[in-house]
Amino acid sequence: MTPHAEEGVALSERVIASLSARGETLGFCESLTAGLAAATVACVPGASAVLRGGLVTYATEVKAHFLRVPVAQLNKQGVVSAATALAMSQAALTEISSDWALSLTGVAGPGLQEGKPAGTVFIGLAHYDRGTGRVDAHAFEKHFSGDRAQVRQGAVEECLRLLLEALAK
Template identity: 35%
Template sequence: MARDLIGRLGGHGWTLGVAESLTGGGVTSALVAVPGASAVLRGGIVAYATALKSQLLAVDGGLLAARGAVDPDVASQMAAGVRAVTGADVGLATTGVAGPEPQDGQPPGLVYVAVSTPGGDRVRRLDLTGSRPAVIAGATAGALGLALEVISDLS
């Protein structure tokens, strides 16, 4: 999926910024493994701590205080924030609970992935199961899949 995403973005002359929480850099790592990624990928920010989502990605602090970091609006704001910070055409974000314990009252496996483009944002909820590594891998694949879907819809 990473190769397809890099190819589609490059074909449009678009760039990408990535904001990650529970995936801890996994999405960015998958992208940089693709030859030619440097023509598309502007950068990635791992904002694992909740406060960094606000400080680095301009996620509304009141939203974080009210709902916690595992929220569809937080994912959307992370994607828009990384787009702005990196100067990219497209922003991609992940937030969720890898487990094994709940976080902010949310169960392990609950993940939100988001894509931000000049034409708008799209967020998808993922309900993943399995071990912590399985949830992280599923979130990474879900984020790349959503980005491919959005870019294909814009083509």
């Protein structure tokens, strides 16, 4: 296991412990990372107590299906955007029936996508509050350097950090 992968597993252990203590669950909707975030969490013993599942929406048409929007609308707003990351996290809450959802969309590289450089990543974080029935969702823009693998691994680690910060509030 690479040092970066080990960091992802360490963050996953903290996520699982925190969500388990709260009796809450987690789901993913991943494009850029193609299931790497969910797989990183699943590497940890005890993950089944919190990990509900994930959607891998790598193709625009698949994103459009789960976001329930026409492909043309998704192309107009951009698949690599805060709006798409936000919608992806909310779709994961609905489709997976989890309390928390993380989404990742971006440009792994090496070239540009939608005019955005490699390393541009948008992370969505959504929470369904069982008590109020409200959904609170946020999107974050992040930038990573390195090759495709480093960008994807960095995005996974950052989404887990963002979730831990939200759980600590």
